[in-house]
Amino acid sequence: MLSTLDRVIEKIEKARIAYDRHQIVKIVAVSKYTGSDSVKELYSQGQRAFGENQVQSLESKMNDLEEYPLEWHFIGNLQKNKINKLIDLNPFMVQSISSLELAQEIDKRLEVKGKKFRGLLQINAAAEDTKSGVEPECAKDIFEEIRESCKNIDLQGVMTIGAHTDEEKDIVKSFETTKKIYDSLKDVSICSMGMSSDYELAVKCGSNMLRLGSVLFK
Numbered sequence: 641m642l643s644t645l646d647r648v649i650e651k652i653e654k655a656r657i658a659y660d661r662h663q664i665v666k667i668v669a670v671s672k673y674t675g676s677d678s679v680k681e682l683y684s685q686g687q688r689a690f691g692e693n694q695v696q697s698l699e700s701k702m703n704d705l706e707e708y709p710l711e712w713h714f715i716g717n718l719q720k721n722k723i724n725k726l727i728d729l730n731p732f733m734v735q736s737i738s739s740l741e742l743a744q745e746i747d748k749r750l751e752v753k754g755k756k757f758r759g760l761l762q763i764n765a766a767a768e769d770t771k772s773g774v775e776p777e778c779a780k781d782i783f784e785e786i787r788e789s790c791k792n793i794d795l796q797g798v799m800t801i802g803a804h805t806d807e808e809k810d811i812v813k814s815f816e817t818t819k820k821i822y823d824s825l826k827d828v829s830i831c832s833m834g835m836s837s838d839y840e841l842a843v844k845c846g847s848n849m850l851r852l853g854s855v856l857f858k
């Protein structure tokens with residue numbers, strides 16, 4: 641019998657092959673709605689990368705699952721007073737670097753602690769008031785500025801949340817906007833876009849990292 645993960649992978653495969661059979665698409669399983677036991681279950685099926693959107697819950701899952709060789713991604717809004725805590729947790733990657741100011745603040749604290757981060761620049765691709773991230777028009781400049789001025793952040797690409805709408809063409813537009821920015825950047829390897837409701841669209845637009853929560857943990 642196919643597991644939920646298998647069924648999702650089948651759908652991703654169809655979209656991936658339609659886009660480019662050489663494309664490699666990575667899944668980050670977003671465990672924020674669920675407990676450590678569900679993470680273990682998915683681990684037993686081969687999943688290794690997991691994401692959390694709160695520093696607190698990242699900490700408790702990382703503690704619970706210390707013995708497992710997991711790769712943890714932080715994907716949520718980062719408040720300034722949580723930066724030190726996040727750095728101490730030493731996650732694999734922080735996908736939600738949403739402004740130059742935040743990047744510089746993180747960089748300062750990393751410098752003090754003698755640590756480094758892998759990071760992605762979050763883009764507010766549909767310019768929605770409710771979302772964090774840099775405006776598409778300034779994304780390239782800000783990306784380059786962070787690279788230049790934040791030596792403790794290893795910026796590897798971009799992240800976006802698809803437009804919040806039922807209109808497929810507007811969701812696609814937000815992904816295309818992000819992909820275009822990604823393609824304009826030098827030395828990047830990660831274009832993180834696509835969630836439970838829009839991951840096939842995202843893959844068809846060239847995403848190579850999906851952040852999947854509800855569709856995996858039901």
Ligand SMILES: *Cc1c(COP(=O)(O)O)cnc(C)c1O
Pocket residue numbers: 670672693715716801835836837851852853854855
């Ligand atoms: C919760 C969350 C996800 C996963 O959401 P689902 O719709 O459940 O797949 C992905 N990215 C971010 C930034 C999130 O906060």
